[in-house]
Amino acid sequence: MEKGINVTLKVWRQKNETSAGSFETYKVQANPDMSFLEMFDVLNEQLITEGKDPVAFDHDCREGICGMCSMVINGRPHGPKGGITTCQLHMRSFKDGDIIVVEPFRANSFGVIKDLSVDRTAFDRIIAAGGFVSVNTGNAVDANNILIPKEIADKAFEAATCIGCGACVSACKNASAMLFVGAKVTQLALLPQGKAERQSRVVAMVNQMDAEGFGACTNTGACAAECPKEIPLSVIATMNREYLAAKLNGK
Amino acid sequence: MKIFGFLFQSSIGKKIMMSLTGLFLISFLLVHCGVNAMIFFNDGGEIFNEAAEFMGTNWLIRTIEVGLFVFLLIHIIQGLYLWNDNAKKRKEKYGKTAGNANSTWYSRSMGLLGTLLLLFLIIHLRHFWVISRFTDVVTGGEQTLYEMMKEVFAEPWVVAAYVLGCISLAYHLMHGFQSAFQSLGINHPLYTPLIQQIGNGFAIVVSVLFAAMPVAMHFNIVQ
Numbered sequence: 278m279e280k281g282i283n284v285t286l287k288v289w290r291q292k293n294e295t296s297a298g299s300f301e302t303y304k305v306q307a308n309p310d311m312s313f314l315e316m317f318d319v320l321n322e323q324l325i326t327e328g329k330d331p332v333a334f335d336h337d338c339r340e341g342i343c344g345m346c347s348m349v350i351n352g353r354p355h356g357p358k359g360g361i362t363t364c365q366l367h368m369r370s371f372k373d374g375d376i377i378v379v380e381p382f383r384a385n386s387f388g389v390i391k392d393l394s395v396d397r398t399a400f401d402r403i404i405a406a407g408g409f410v411s412v413n414t415g416n417a418v419d420a421n422n423i424l425i426p427k428e429i430a431d432k433a434f435e436a437a438t439c440i441g442c443g444a445c446v447s448a449c450k451n452a453s454a455m456l457f458v459g460a461k462v463t464q465l466a467l468l469p470q471g472k473a474e475r476q477s478r479v480v481a482m483v484n485q486m487d488a489e490g491f492g493a494c495t496n497t498g499a500c501a502a503e504c505p506k507e508i509p510l511s512v513i514a515t516m517n518r519e520y521l522a523a524k525l526n527g528k
Numbered sequence: 529m530k531i532f533g534f535l536f537q538s539s540i541g542k543k544i545m546m547s548l549t550g551l552f553l554i555s556f557l558l559v560h561c562g563v564n565a566m567i568f569f570n571d572g573g574e575i576f577n578e579a580a581e582f583m584g585t586n587w588l589i590r591t592i593e594v595g596l597f598v599f600l601l602i603h604i605i606q607g608l609y610l611w612n613d614n615a616k617k618r619k620e621k622y623g624k625t626a627g628n629a630n631s632t633w634y635s636r637s638m639g640l641l642g643t644l645l646l647l648f649l650i651i652h653l654r655h656f657w658v659i660s661r662f663t664d665v666v667t668g669g670e671q672t673l674y675e676m677m678k679e680v681f682a683e684p685w686v687v688a689a690y691v692l693g694c695i696s697l698a699y700h701l702m703h704g705f706q707s708a709f710q711s712l713g714i715n716h717p718l719y720t721p722l723i724q725q726i727g728n729g730f731a732i733v734v735s736v737l738f739a740a741m742p743v744a745m746h747f748n749i750v751q
């Protein structure tokens with residue numbers, strides 16, 4: 278095994294949604310090839326051996342596609358590297374002796390469940406409000422039955438790569454969810470399957486987003502800069518346009 | 529009217545409103561800066577005084593001025609409301625922040641810059657607008673507007689306050705100009721970089737010109 282690096286972690290510990298949290302300091306020796314989450318596994322092994330409560334954190338796929346992992350590392354969601362999730366961040370991105378501050382994604386709309394694990398069901402409710410297309414049940418339709426120009430399909434796919442992680446909210450000084458909502462609105466507005474509910478969708482999703490208590494966008498661009506899937510700021514412009522058109526149409 | 533209610537109620541409606549009023553204020557700045565820059569003809573304010581008289585007496589300009597104040601008030605009130613409201617969306621703050629890694633400081637400080645501008649505006653309106661509107665200074669009273677400017681800018685603290693106001697304006701515009709287009713849904717790989725460049729250019733040219741006025745008058749660079 279390669280020589281490990283020693284890091285000092287300042288981790289946010291919070292018992293539950295209602296209790297007050299605080300930072301705890303831990304020392305961990307990590308292999309540089311470990312992912313950031315594997316380093317947390319090592320920390321938790323350590324804590325369990327010492328008879329202490331392990332740190333709760335969310336994770337599932339550990340390959341950058343599920344969007345569950347959610348940590349703000351030294352002030353940046355998903356850590357210092359662009360275009361990756363926390364599970365894809367490796368300890369080789371840190372130096373021996375580094376002090377690393379790890380906090381949950383913070384926003385009123387993302388309550389802390391425990392430690393670094395936050396409640397992102399507000400996103401689910403926004404999707405339920407309109408982030409879908411309605412189709413008849415029955416036989417599955419043939420693929421490519423409706424022809425979509427490659428350029429449009431690519432743009433829709435780019436927006437569809439959003440994994441709903443919430444890093445955009447956590448990076449935004451206003452805790453705004455507009456990059457997330459904009460990505461879904463853009464994806465469905467581009468595709469013929471999404472056209473039927475196009476105007477009612479954007480209004481319903483924006484209403485739900487506001488009702489969930491997310492902030493209003495001030496176009497700082499922090500969301501797009503921190504998004505692990507590099508969703509561009511233009512999806513918010515698309516959503517603004519879609520919303521304005523729908524509203525002026527009396528939706 | 530009900531159909532326009534969203535401009536004051538929903539998150540996107542509010543930013544569309546900030547954008548529309550902001551763009552109107554930008555067009556006002558262009559005219560204001562253009563007229564005032566006439567002092568640089570260095571003719572003892574002759575052309576400038578004429579332009580000021582036209583602006584002060586033309587009925588169309590006077591009517592637009594009413595609209596300007598309405599838009600200005602909406603921009604200020606909505607802006608202050610949004611600043612306060614957005615600040616409440618994250619009750620538990622981060623222990624460590626790294627904002628500069630993902631955005632510019634001035635894009636995150638529009639509320640603060642706007643407040644500085646508001647303070648400047650109060651001083652500025654008190655200095656010039658109140659007097660040129662409610663006395664006969666622009667229509668050929670004892671003192672011309674140009675002479676009045678000379679008098680006001682003789683005071684060093686006033687010059688300093690104006691320069692500070694112009695610095696706030698520059699940063700407010702650098703973010704605000706391009707942001708206004710984004711809020712209206714105008715974002716395109718071909719045009720957005722251009723809009724950003726024009727916005728930065730506009731912010732710098734207008735602010736530098738405005739700042740040069742009190743400075744030039746204070747140091748008698750324009751006579």
Ligand code: SF4
Binds near residue numbers: 444457460505506508
């Ligand atoms: S837009 Fe990006 S940062 Fe926001 S939820 Fe989707 S993947 Fe995460």
Ligand code: FES
Binds near residue numbers: 337342362
């Ligand atoms: S654990 Fe699935 S994206 Fe990180």
